[in-house]
Amino acid sequence: MTTDKRAGKAGKAPRSVNRRSVLKGAAAVAGTAIGSGAITGFPTIWAQNIKNVTLRQVGTGVSNLNAVADKVKEDLGFTLQMTALDSDAVTQRAVTQPGSYDIADCEYWICKKIFPSSVLQPMDTNKIKNFNKIVPLFITGKLTPDSVIAQGTAPHTVGFVEGKTSTKFAKQPTNWMTLIPTIYNADTLGIRPDLVGRPITQWKDLMDPAFKGKASILNISSIGIMDAAMVCESMGAIKYKDKGNMTKAEIDKTMAVLVEAKKAGQFRAFWKTFDESVNLMASGEVVIQSMWSPAVAAVRSKGIACTFQPLKEGYRSWGGGLGLAKHLSGIELDAAYEYINWYLSGWVGAYLNRQGYYSAVLDTAKEHMSPAEWAFWMEGKPAASDILSPEGKVMEKAGAVRDGGSFYERMGHVACWNSVMDENKYMVQKWNEFIAA
């Protein structure tokens, strides 16, 4: 643990010098700003001081995009350093090295694990300009007023704490938000329509003996167990009370099904990272597997047919957000709020939507997308023109329709959210046994 401390200090030491000088400058400029009555245009006023700020963000690969860091530099003037890790590593880093980052970009189920260890500080919703426009899934848990709340760690259940210094999750929305939602999606199985040879309609098709040695499931225990649960429930093998919070008996039964399938040679491989899933699919090693939307897009962009297949039982959904490290204060905290407000102001939203994810504030993202893009990605309509990726590559030809349809069609059919269970430790142990089996 000594190394952690050292790393934390080493990371901070050069900055504290900066911070002091920056603060002095900030006070001076703020003074003149108030004097001149020009307080409204804060980005320009702060620009000079904020330029020296560096915010360090750790998060998963999905949203740690260099394009975002570049745009932050361009629009806001300060530097955003991104470190992309896998979900487990984010949790670990967030809890054990709280001094090594300023912003934690993590999923809601990770938040459930790390927020109680008081390494993050909640955000004042009054400082979030577009707070009222955030998709209600993250506030009340209901996409539309008559939606049913899905199983698992639904984001709104860990989205708020009771007060500024509290680490207790609030049952109702409060003024103190744990994470500002940034990115979310509904996941399902990816298939190679040219190689499966029949329509895929249910989660249980993953276990079809026809795909022996050609199936894969992801090896991130907390997410893999959910996909497994969707499969088991679809097979009729197990009926769960809450897939997101299984009992030991339910875990045992689920694992028994998985181990049996593994021993029978159903799985070709287990994947842990995005690119592994792309390679497995693109090379034809695997024809049906748990997959993430942009991975499907990546396979397709190689000219290989790949479908993100909507299934009868619904989607397994996930969401992530930005959390502020507890140690943030002064101008860095201001910069972080500015970054978050900028994040929700549309440019990133449009960028994420164009990758096949969803953004937290739809109205602002829409302003940054062409009507054809909006219709294709969000309304599930046939593409009026070629659909380009954020990098400008053709992703879909004119006339294509998004797998699963519109935003409401997809996010309205969430069966379960990624979650962390009460029996997490037991589940992980069993998952390890499955991998070693």
Added chain:
Amino acid sequence: MSQHTDVSAAAPDRVAARGARSLGGRLPGMAVAYLQALPLMLVLAVFLVVPILTIVVVSFWDFDEFQLLPDFVLNNYADVLGSAVTWKTYLETLKLAVLTWALTAAIGFWVAYFLAFHVRGLIWQTGLFLLCTIPFWTSNIIRMISWVPFLGRNGLLNALMLRLHLIDQPLEFLLFSDFAVVLAFVHLYTLFMVVPIFNSMMRIDRSVIEAAIDAGAGPAAVVWNIVLPLAKPGLAIGSIFVLTLVMGDFVTVRLMSGGQSASLGLLMANEMSLLQYPTAAATAIILLITVLLMIAALMRAVDIRKEL
């Protein structure tokens, strides 16, 4: 041999004595010797002893989901040793280690033999030896990953064999299997055998071999009775490299087995990713002891100091 050791053991004393004189004879010889060893001792203490002691200490700590709780509990060892997964993983890892060791030793021995005895001239020997090291100019991840498009279901090898009508179904066991793991290990680590064995063989006195041949020994007898025994130290050093590398590996097993096999390294990586540092520390200590025992056994069988 014993004489040789005596000389080398005496040498530092002489150096130390000289050092003492140059310091004006105020420090006793022993102190100077310790002073001279101090820098290395400090480096080893800071970068080897302290970290290992930390791991030992942490392996007795308690933990919950978020933090480590300083304590003295034996739960971690009980959990690790009491779990069937650990034993299975040990067997699995040992199996990989033994297979890899046998293959690298066999290949390494004959490559070194060829270089040492069949290639004439130091220039050719050095040249070919350097040739062996060329794969090491790229990172080992790259060397590992390159097997994937080669061995895959639609990979080069399967495509070639299908076209030649040697098989009519792609061979599935080539990739994401124990076969693939061992293949990658052998590819990665054979050089670690070649180098020390080659080094040992180059020290073999050629007149011994000539004498054997003059006395009527055939090539097989020469290899068996002279080259092999005299190359043993090299073989032992190579074995230490290969065994420790394979026992501690996690990335090769993960990539080449497609995440379907477990190894001790993977087990630890999993435990750490779940913040179960004390369990991972306990696993690490047990692994350390196992590997040290293996090396101790090797040292008993072969006198490696002869080589140094």
